[in-house]
Amino acid sequence: MTASGYSYEHMFAFSTKRPTLPDDLVATLRPVALATSRRLPLGEPWRTLVPGGGLRRGSTVVVQAPPGSGGLSLALSLVSEASTRGHWAAVVGVDDPGVVAIADLGVDLRRVLFVPRPRGAWAESAADLLDGVDLVVVRPPSRAAYGAARKLMDRVRERSIVLIVLCEPSAPWPLPADLSFDVTRSQWITSSRLDARYLTVRVAGRGEAARSAEHVVVLPNRRGRAATS
Amino acid sequence: MDRLLVIWIASLAQESPDGSTLRDYLALLDALSVLCPFTEPVRLGLFVLPVRGPSRFFGGEEAVLEAVRQTVRDVVGEEPLLGVADGLFCSELAARAGVVVGVGLTERFRRAQPLDVLGRKDLATTCRRLGLHTVGAFADLEPARVAERFNTHATQLHRVARGELSELAGQRDARLAARLRQLRGADDVHDEQIGFFGQRGAGDDRAQAAAHRVRRRLGLDAVVVAALCGGRGPQDRATLVPWGSPESVARDDAPWPGQLHAPSPATTLVHPVAIELRDAADQPVRMGSRGFLSAAPTTLLLSRYARRDVVWHAGPWPSVERWWAVQRRRAHLQLVLATGEAVLLVAESSRWWLVGIYD
Numbered sequence: 001m002t003a004s005g006y007s008y009e010h011m012f013a014f015s016t017k018r019p020t021l022p023d024d025l026v027a028t029l030r031p032v033a034l035a036t037s038r039r040l041p042l043g044e045p046w047r048t049l050v051p052g053g054g055l056r057r058g059s060t061v062v063v064q065a066p067p068g069s070g071g072l073s074l075a076l077s078l079v080s081e082a083s084t085r086g087h088w089a090a091v092v093g094v095d096d097p098g099v100v101a102i103a104d105l106g107v108d109l110r111r112v113l114f115v116p117r118p119r120g121a122w123a124e125s126a127a128d129l130l131d132g133v134d135l136v137v138v139r140p141p142s143r144a145a146y147g148a149a150r151k152l153m154d155r156v157r158e159r160s161i162v163l164i165v166l167c168e169p170s171a172p173w174p175l176p177a178d179l180s181f182d183v184t185r186s187q188w189i190t191s192s193r194l195d196a197r198y199l200t201v202r203v204a205g206r207g208e209a210a211r212s213a214e215h216v217v218v219l220p221n222r223r224g225r226a227a228t229s
Numbered sequence: 230m231d232r233l234l235v236i237w238i239a240s241l242a243q244e245s246p247d248g249s250t251l252r253d254y255l256a257l258l259d260a261l262s263v264l265c266p267f268t269e270p271v272r273l274g275l276f277v278l279p280v281r282g283p284s285r286f287f288g289g290e291e292a293v294l295e296a297v298r299q300t301v302r303d304v305v306g307e308e309p310l311l312g313v314a315d316g317l318f319c320s321e322l323a324a325r326a327g328v329v330v331g332v333g334l335t336e337r338f339r340r341a342q343p344l345d346v347l348g349r350k351d352l353a354t355t356c357r358r359l360g361l362h363t364v365g366a367f368a369d370l371e372p373a374r375v376a377e378r379f380n381t382h383a384t385q386l387h388r389v390a391r392g393e394l395s396e397l398a399g400q401r402d403a404r405l406a407a408r409l410r411q412l413r414g415a416d417d418v419h420d421e422q423i424g425f426f427g428q429r430g431a432g433d434d435r436a437q438a439a440a441h442r443v444r445r446r447l448g449l450d451a452v453v454v455a456a457l458c459g460g461r462g463p464q465d466r467a468t469l470v471p472w473g474s475p476e477s478v479a480r481d482d483a484p485w486p487g488q489l490h491a492p493s494p495a496t497t498l499v500h501p502v503a504i505e506l507r508d509a510a511d512q513p514v515r516m517g518s519r520g521f522l523s524a525a526p527t528t529l530l531l532s533r534y535a536r537r538d539v540v541w542h543a544g545p546w547p548s549v550e551r552w553w554a555v556q557r558r559r560a561h562l563q564l565v566l567a568t569g570e571a572v573l574l575v576a577e578s579s580r581w582w583l584v585g586i587y588d
Binding site (some may be wrong): 101111119129190 | 440442443457490494497498541563568570571572
């Protein structure tokens with residue numbers, strides 16, 4: 001060691017001990033998670049019924065129900081929790097949204113964009129919205145073409161958002177979905193008015209969600225919300 | 230044509246550079262809205278309100294006029310000019326003359342006016358040369374002859390003169406309502422609303438950009454946002470406005486007696502569909518004036534060939550709305566069909582309308 005040769009060792013020598021953080025700060029820290037592995041939160045009753053407890057970003061969810069048997073309510077109930085947590089959603093192709101019912105389901109209307117009548121351009125409109133929102137609910141007016149569906153699902157994976165497709169058994173989504181909800185039965189409970197509806201839903205998926213199971217949920221209940229039966 | 234009361238305040242007609250006129254105008258509008266919630270700002274210096282409802286409440290037109298005069302004197306400190314007649318055009322003329330035109334006499338009142346009141350000097354001069362001095366004389370011309378000789382402006386004026394239109398084209402200030410809202414502070418300075426987005430974050434900006442793209446593709450009113458407001462039926466409580474329009478100030482925090490309970494239909498038709506209900510004997514089901522059905526409905530006819538069996542119904546729940554003005558009687562009815570679908574119907578003007586589907 002010469003007079004000119006300083007030892008710089010001490011500059012790089014840092015303690016291997018982790019810095020001590022105040023407890024209240026530690027409580028708020030989240031582990032680093034990549035966008036693809038992040039999940040959008042789901043509310044009751046889906047939190048316990050869907051594998052993983054949330055909607056994986058980049059995935060496509062297909063809700064299939066006969067007309068008038070609760071498909072729209074089901075699709076919107078998947079949006080509600082994420083919407084209250086500050087995520088934006090878009091609803092494409094639902095011509096006459098029942099705003100009161102949507103609000104009752106717990107969806108924050110301030111963060112929902114509706115494109116009620118996209119005419120022939122439902123796929124293009126949905127693709128336009130993919131860059132700006134976290135969930136897109138789309139109801140194709142007729143059976144979706146294979147190419148358009150493929151392109152849309154690729155974009156969804158790339159942008160790591162969640163696409164919820166609402167279709168009827170007569171016009172199914174042409175590609176396998178990451179997660180699918182099949183309404184097989186819907187039954188209204190009535191008193192002096194419509195009270196609640198019991199939906200029998202088959203939930204199936206791919207990969208970690210591969211096993212399929214049938215569940216009965218109340219959608220909507222007396223307060224217009226989704227609930228466990 | 231509605232019977233209207235027009236209030237003309239000369240000192241509020243001229244725009245002042247410091248905006249004090251507009252502020253006074255707004256203060257007076259708020260004060261008059263307490264007397265009658267349907268008070269409309271027409272243009273600076275001019276208000277209009279329907280007189281039938283308030284006159285029942287206050288006990289006669291004279292009482293309404295007195296209440297309005299008192300309010301204006303309290304707020305502005307000036308005597309207003311008041312006039313009552315049918316339609317905005319004639320009631321403004323009545324206000325300028327300071328008269329109340331009797332019920333059914335508006336036609337004669339209008340016909341006796343000089344032609345200058347239509348506001349077109351060239352037309353008035355031409356007509357005077359033709360020997361037509363009053364609105365009535367001009368109105369007696371054949372519409373086809375007027376269209377032949379004059380331009381479309383004159384045909385519009387001719388329709389006003391004949392009483393087919395109730396107001397002149399330039400009589401209302403279209404920008405006034407927006408200016409008053411802005412003065413109240415409800416609007417942001419930008420036309421693009423901020424309020425729907427609440428506090429802005431990066432996500433909000435992205436959503437805004439996405440909405441812009443869809444609008445470029447499909448047109449200005451393609452993207453809509455929804456809000457809740459007061460009302461009884463689900464179709465009344467929903468407001469769908471094109472994205473980017475100013476935020477509405479309506480709130481849904483007031484109690485609404487007779488409001489339909491949850492669950493609400495997830496599909497609420499903007500344009501209700503006329504349908505028919507039949508009973509077991511295939512006779513139309515009607516709702517009587519006491520709110521009872523003539524028979525239990527068993528079939529719903531969407532069209533002649535689309536019949537659905539009804540397995541359950543609830544209601545009707547009648548509601549009488551705006552009984553003081555243009556009365557509205559309707560009733561809601563819930564049905565469950567044999568296919569398992571549930572629908573919401575409304576009886577109005579002795580027909581059944583499909584307004585919602587519990588999808």
